[in-house]
Amino acid sequence: MDFHYETQPVPNPMAYVLHRSPWWFHRFETLSNHFLELVVPFFVFLGRSMCILHGALQILFQVVLIISGNLSFLNWLTIVPSLACFDDATLAFLFPSGPGGLKDRxxxxxxEEAQGPRAVQTYGCVARRLVNLAMGVLIAGLSVPVVLNLLSPRQIMNSSFHPLRIVNTYGAFGSITKERTEVILQGTASPNASAPDAEWKDYEFKCKPGDLRRRPCLISPYHYRLDWLMWFAAFQTYEHNEWIIHLAGKLLANDAQALSLLGVNPFEGTAPPRWVRGEHYRYKFSRPGGRHAAEGKWWIRKRLGPYFPPLRLQDLKGYFKSREWPEPEPK
Structure with a gap:
């Protein structure tokens, strides 16, 4: 948790504050996370009161995650099954009471149902119980490699271990990185990309860090998929993410659909750039009350080097053709 708030895919304003929490608070968060994810789920099997407690704790946990980061709709969806932990008596306060009210009816x-005749045990009920039992045994057996993977120091994320694909491993990300790196896309109208006087302008995305003075956004439960993918791309090279070269080609052509996914097009209303490049930066939160924060900067950054070299549209024709991508037409 010392790094999570700063290095998560799309931080929000609260993450900026929580990142500077004292060390003991981060340790408490880690212990709480393990307790809520590894112990609390078993409360479901310990009777009504513990089941209700489980639902309340899980919803509280997800609300905290929603407040502290932009993790799209993941946490909102996780709240939905937790609602099943609350029975009618628990939720009765939400409905009007009194004679003729919904609660009374x-x-x-x-x-009336309790006073009526008891249902007769049929062969269908017995068969259903046997099927449920068999399904439970099947799930338990298929879960063995998944649990072993969970306990392994080299976990495999988002994978299946058997052809039926009933029990799988899933996770938004398997580990917390200690440094935040960003790919900044830049364009220039200069005919010579290597010229010292070439003016490179940054493309800004809708939410991911870029402009140092832009406040982290708050978009949950909405999800900017391209911003999210750029976070993953920064961990690897462009050879592992060919789509980013595809995007560069679209930017060189001022493609309207591609530009609609971005927040700021520095070449809006002008001719498209002659060159586009990707620069690799390390980003860190500025310190509240510090020099950079006083200058209005939420972030500070340091250049690590090029992510991909300057590219022209004509340089990409063979690249696009070899991958059977339609060549972007300048607009």
């Missing part, structure tokens, strides 16, 4: 229906 439901209670009368439950009393």
């Amino acid at each position: 439901v209670l009368k229906m439950q009393e």
Whole structure:
């Protein structure tokens, strides 16, 4: 947790504050996370009160995650199954009471059902129980390699271990990185990309860090997929992410659809850039009350080097053709 708030895919303003929390608070967060994810789920099997406690803790946990970062709709969806932990009696306060009210009508229906004849045990009920038992045994057996993977120091994320694909490993990301790196796309109208006087302008995305003075955004549960993919691309090289070269070609052509995914096009209303390049930077939160924060900067950055070299549209024709991509036409 010493690094999570700064290095998560798309930080929000609260992450900026939480990143500077004292060390003991981060240790408490780590212990709480393990308790909520490894221990609390078993509360479901320990009776009504513990099941309700499980639902409340899980929803609280997800709300904290929603407040502290932009993890798209993942946490919102996780809240939904937790609602099943609350029975009618627990949720009764949400509905009007009194004679003729919804709560009163439901209670009368439950009393009538309790006084009615008991359902006769049929062969269908027995068969269903046997099927449920068999399914439980199957799931338990298929879960063995998944649990072993969970305990392994080299976990495999988002994978299946058997042809049926019933039990799989899933996770948004398997580990927390200690440094945040960003790919900054830049363009220039200069005819010579190597010229010292070439003016390179940054393309800004809708939410991911770029402009040092732009406040981290708040978009959850909405999800900017391209911003998210740029976070993953920064861990690897462009050879592992050919789509980013495809994007560069679209920017060289001022493609309207590609530009609609970005926040700021520095060449809007002008001719498209002659060159586009990717620069690799290390980003860190500025310190609240520090010199950079006083200058209005939420981030500080240091250049690591080129991510991909300057490219012209004509240089990419063979690249696009070899991958059977349609060549972008300048607009």
